[in-house]
Amino acid sequence: MSDLKAARYVTVLAEQKTIRGAAEALYISPSALSMYIRKLEQELGAPLFVRDQKNFTPTQIGEAYIRRSYKILAVDQEFMDELALWRRRETRQISIGIYRRRGISFMVPLMKALEEMVPDVQFTFRLGSVKELEQLLYGRQIDYILITHRLQNPDFTYQFVCGDRLLLACPASWQDRTEVSPDGTRILLPIEKVSADQILMPGVHQSIYPFAAHFLESHGIHNTRQSPTSNMEIHMQSVAAELGCCFTLASYIPTFSHIPGILFASPAVKEELVSWSLASLASPLETSRLSILKTAIHSQIAQMIP
CATH class of the missing domain: 3.40.190.10 (Periplasmic binding protein-like II)
Incomplete structure (x- = not known):
């Protein structure tokens, strides 16, 4: 059986505690999940869960398997994040996170300016709250956040854009x-x-x-x-x-x-005074294009300041 699939199924069942709840979370039928868990236990030669009416409680060896499963899922997610970042760099795609309110007001003119100034790079934008954007950046699902204050993660670096x-x-x-x-x-x-x-x-x-x-x-x-x-x-x-x-x-x-x-x-x-900056984990843009990006953002924000 696939280690990744088994890890996902077992951890979700441990979290949901019932076959029905886990099956709904995994978008499969309860019978398919129940059969999968039984086959996995037979393959391992060890019971992973104790069945108590509808509830599933991990056994001692089941707890060990669940800990291993979380490690497998974490390593897989780390690789998928790295893969997504590599694909964006290879295809010259840059994703920028912007506060939801800020994006509504100036995302379209910024997209137009960047298309004219950096035609060989495809820019995409994600709107969200500060917390949502920070999670996306840490998970390498976006490359930058346009932000006004330092985030909690000490791994982020900041490029000053303009004042407000x-x-x-x-x-x-x-x-x-x-x-x-x-x-x-x-x-x-x-x-x-x-x-x-x-x-x-x-x-x-x-x-x-x-x-x-x-x-x-x-x-x-x-x-x-x-x-x-x-x-x-x-x-x-x-x-x-x-x-x-x-x-x-x-x-x-x-x-x-x-x-x-x-x-x-x-x-x-x-x-x-308040500073607008681009926060990133590792800037995927070379210095010249990063400078153009900052200039374009600076220009759009400056136009909005009376």
Whole structure:
């Protein structure tokens, strides 16, 4: 019997504990799975599971087989990830992960720019949350993530692309609290003019969270309101409904232009800068093409910053 197939079937059965549940997870019939497990046990000459009515509990030797099976599956997955990476490099395919909200706003013009600037490389894009994209990058299913903060995995490296600005999105009715920056180029709403309970904090998994948290901590502001959702669209709708204010980036302003009644302002005289970078495990692009990729992304983000 195939070690890989046996490993998959046995581990799923151990996790699901019933033939029916495991069969559904494996997309095969319960009778086929039951027959496979019996034949595997006969081939090994050892019982892997104790049958207790409908439940399957691993025996002592079954536990050992399951541990071996997980190792086999891990090695196979590692190889498949390496194979996928090799295929992309051989066919000059580069996959980039982008925050779902960011991708909606500028993925199409970026694709067009890259097609013109690097015609011999095929770029594909994956949209997702920070956590989803990090898992894809670690599994080598994508080559880069366009990101604004460092990820937890210490193996990732970062290529700076461009800068951005941290802003407050406020109800338009707060206009009387604003002032003009000393250089006359920006609208300011000093964070000191906003009470803590008026600030809607993003979810901890949102890309804006570490910047908002660091800014508030540096200004000694605590006891803010936790937003009930991690959806930025709902955050902005809440601001327009005068339920409070929230943090965003300057390059996101065009994304929310369809929502009336929102004022964007800098929360401090000194600009709070945010860096956009390309995170990767091992850059599959040579220096010249990576430079072109960064230039194209920089150009698209710069066009969105007022």
